[in-house]
Amino acid sequence: MLQKLKLFVPKADIPASVYVSLTVLSFVLLLGAWSVLTYGGFVPPLFLPTPGQIIASAVVLFTEFDLTKDILASVARVTGGFLLAAVIGVPLGILMGSLKVFEAFVEPLLGFLRYMPASAFIPLFILWLGIGESEKVAVIFFGTFFQLTLMVMDVTKNVSQALIDTAYTLGVSKRGVFWRVILPASMPGIVDTLRITFGWAWTYLVVAEIVAASSGLGHMIMQSQRFLKTSHIIVGIIIIGVIGIIIDLAFKWLYYRLFPWLRKGGVA
Incomplete structure (x- = not known):
């Protein structure tokens, strides 16, 4: 009884077996609801094909x-745009979170630009970069860079001031405080930020591949929509x-490999 009650205790750990079981259950329930709606005839196949039709479409x-070619093309574009955003955004975010002069100079500009939708810049990217791979990578970069940089800045700013003051008290130099206190304390949050923003990068895939693309999952999804191939669209979405x-x-x-001390027992 106490074990059952612990499942609903805020922030309490749960057994790994329970965690995995609940995860599987959520997907089973989704598949079950989908099957009831489609096999039961509640939703026409044009709007939502059955799971069996989706599997058949995936095989086709x-x-x-050659769906594998589309997958590889999309992975390359998203990874390229994300890595470019990370290479620039992570150091810039760390500097903004560590030094107020960088925050004052850069943060308002990034805060202004991040509200502009990446799709609105596609005509300019085409004008500046053409319709090749650079344009598509630029869309993904633009959609990811500003949020990534600002989140890294917040992670760095939230490093405990007590740790920094203690380091100064022990005679650590300003450079030493950065390398031995601020950066190590920020790394777990930075890695987690990269995980989240990599997911955001994928949300810009279809937008990036709308214009003048001959391959990629986004291109396949848009082509399938044009010919009302709903099952193909859903296959593309599921693959993403x-x-x-x-x-x-x-x-x-x-x-957890880099920061094993942050792993809590019971949850993978």
């Missing part, structure tokens, strides 16, 4: 339409979700 896409889960699990594995 992989065997006849599966890739997202794999990336998320990879980041979580990396997180």
Whole structure:
């Protein structure tokens, strides 16, 4: 009885088996509801095909339409845009969170630009970069960079001031405080920020591949919509979700490998 009550205690750990079981249950319930709606005839196949039709469409896409090529093209574009945003955004965010002069100079500008939708800049990106891969990577970069940088800044700013003051009291130099206190204390939050923003990068995929793309999951989804191939659209969406889960699990594995002291027993 106490174990059952613990499941609803805020922030309390739960057994790993329970955690995994609940995760599986959520997907089973989704699949069950989907099956009831489609096999039961409550929703026409044009709007929501059955799970069986989705599987059949996936087989066709992989065997006849070289879906693997589209997946690899999209992964390359999203990864390229995300890595470019991370290479620039992480150091800039750390500097903004550590030094007020950088925050005052950069943060208002980033705060202004981050409200501008990436899709609105597509005509300019085409004008500046053409219709090749650079334009698509630029859309994903623009949609990811500002949020990533500001989140890294917040993580760095939230490093305990007591730790910094203690380091100064012990005679650590300003440079030493940065390298030995601020940066190590920020790294867990930075890795978690990268995990979250990599997911955001995928949300810009379809937007990036709308214009002049001949490959990619976004391109396949838009082409399928044009010909009312709903099952193909859902296959593309599911594949993006599966890739997202794999990336998320990879980041979580990396997180606990780098910072094992932050792992709490009972939850993977």
